[in-house]
Amino acid sequence: MTDTDVMERKRVSEIPLHGPEAFEAMRKVGRMTAECLDLLAEHAQPGVTTDFLDRIAFEFIRDHGAYPACLHYRGYTKTICTSINHVVCHGIPNDKPLRDGDIVNIDVTLILDGWHGDSSRMYYIGEVSRRAQRLCEITYECLMRGIAAVKPGATTNDIGAAIQTYAEAERCSVVRDFCGHGLGRVFHDSPTILHYVEPAYNVELKPGMLFTIEPMINLGRPQVKVLSDGWTAVTRDRSLSAQFEHTVGVTETGVEVFTYSPKGYDKPPYGVA
Template sequence: MGITIKTAADIAAMRVAGRLASEVLDMLTPHVKPGITTEQLDALAHRHIVEVQGAVPAPLNYQPPGYSPYPKSICTSVNHQVCHGIPNERPLKNGDIVNIDVTVIKDGWHGDTSRMYIVGEGSIAAKRLCSLTYEAMWKGIAKVRPGIKLGDIGHGIQTFVENAGYSVVREFCGHGIGQKFHEEPQILHYGRPGTLEELVPGMVFTIEPMVNAGRREIKELGDGWTIVTKDRSLSAQWEHTIVVTETGYEVLTLSAGSPPPPDFVQAGASA
């Protein structure tokens, strides 16, 4: 299956889905504090997506080949969990970090985004990891424009992360998105400049680097979904959905509560 190029109408619909996904994170933000469980966060998100937004939580019962159906409406990955953490009844405690990953389907189109949260007072190391991972995502986003190659995005992220002394998870990547949750192309968060597919206007995909404080090796837990760092080091991830425009890019997963881009991101982003 090739890369689908989205029309202006498609992109307008995805802009709505992306904003709704980001607004779920806005809604959850004040609830992420010591004592709440990720199960409770999942219930809040599910109710908001279904009852307030009139949308569908894409992860619920999502079942790629070889997997059991995912049992919850959001993914919550805590501390050394890299991705696909399943919400549970363990209360979050002061100093935890948690990635909340939200994908909604609205009128048949997907919006996919995630943010890091520090629960209560985080350590300096935790704050630095979350901040640097956010910058790493934007290092990739800022590369996006027609004519560059996907390898340029991955290279920009990898060099920034590794120069800071962290590691990039290689087994999971960003992905094309539209009327399907996961489409071509794969967006690697490492790579060589000038390699892989060339970007053209109308391509829509996620950029979602997973950065480990320690080594990059990972393993899957027995639930068949949760991915953790092998060395139990902290891991962080941020995610936006991006469309390639005629002159650059537009971030589709923005809302009133979205953190602002880092200072190095110029006004070169086309709206």
Template sequence: MAITFKTPADIEMMRVAGRLTAEVLDMLAEHVKPGVTTEQLDKLAHDMIVHEQKAIPAPLNYAPNGYKPYPKSICASINHQVCHGIPNDRPLKNGDIVNLDVTVIKDGWHGDSSRMYVVGEGSIAAKRLCQITFDAMWKGIAKVRPGARLGDIGHAIQTFAESQGYSIVREFCGHGIGRKFHEEPQVLHYGRPGTLEELVPGMVFTIEPMVNAGRREIKEMGDGWTIVTKDRSLSAQWEHTVVVTETGYEVLTVSDRTPPPPAFITAPGA
């Protein structure tokens, strides 16, 4: 399947979808606390997307080939859950970490982003994992520019995460996005520099590394969606949607309260 390149008008539409996605994640932040269930978070997100934003939650009833329809409007992955956790009635506990993954469709265009949240007082180890994963995502984003290659992104993420003592999940990757939820190219979070597809202005894709505190091996749970670490170690993920511009990149999933880039992004030679 070929990569679809986005026009300036397309990218403007994706900025809107991306901003709406980020605003849902902003809203959820104040509700992530002990005693709240991920089902409640899902309902808050669903109601905001549908009733306030007049948009569509992309995950709801999403059914790629071989999967049963996803039953909720967001993904909520707690502690050793790597991705695609289904919101349920289990109350969040003090010290949990949770990834909330939101994808909004507005006027036919997708915005896709996820963030980590620490419930109450998290451990030093849990907070460090979340921070290193955030930095790893940005190490990848910083490599996006015309003429670079997808392997440069994966290599930057992998070498940074592994240098911090963590492992990278390899079975899931970032992806092209636009009018479809998942398009070409696949964006691996590991690899060798100078390999894979060359980046060209107008390419839009997600960068969404999944970083494990223990080993990288994962398994799928019986619900057909939830992915967990085999060794039950903590896992974290951050995600942004980015576009390749004429001079570098633009992050499309931003709002007034999006966590700012780490200091090394604006540092000389970054």
């Protein structure tokens, strides 16, 4: 979601609260989303094109009775987003081969029985520099700290504070132009989940809320720009960027993560040949 979407969400007064049936549906779609990302880990190698990965994802989703939420969304023409190195998010798959040393975020959203599952992970392509690995490790830790802040009575700024404090302590920056979002039967819903503290926007978390947490962390400055294709967002200083994303639900006692990997592939390296 963009900063414009953030302003739209700020005008939404009613945030959907979901019951047990919705949580069960989100478990199913979340697991399938994670399984798709697990499958892509077996193919994300030097020399492979992101178009090829896109086809694998489309076939997996189709063969499992689901539908790719991004395909034809606001004119987007692919199933997944593939954001390489200094691409922050919304990179469009193409016929350019991945290179040894690349890091790539793959973002998958699918629809199963009318419910949305949304998740993304970083993938190491061949031998990756320690600098790039460190960024991915920091970003994953930001995600997990954000998730740990979720419980009834906490606020969206508690999530943002957990992420921002850790990222900046590690001398990285948090992207402000994109954010997490509510979802369920709607792809982008309220509440907005900012990955930094914003005093002007702070929502209390309640049981039944469903949303994504998806911090984008840069090695350099936080500023981004969107390329002429209207989708691909890159760091203005061309520094490396990384992102991890899970779909979660607020429970009576804490948080449930719907998109954990069944294979334990939530962060790289994934242990595949």
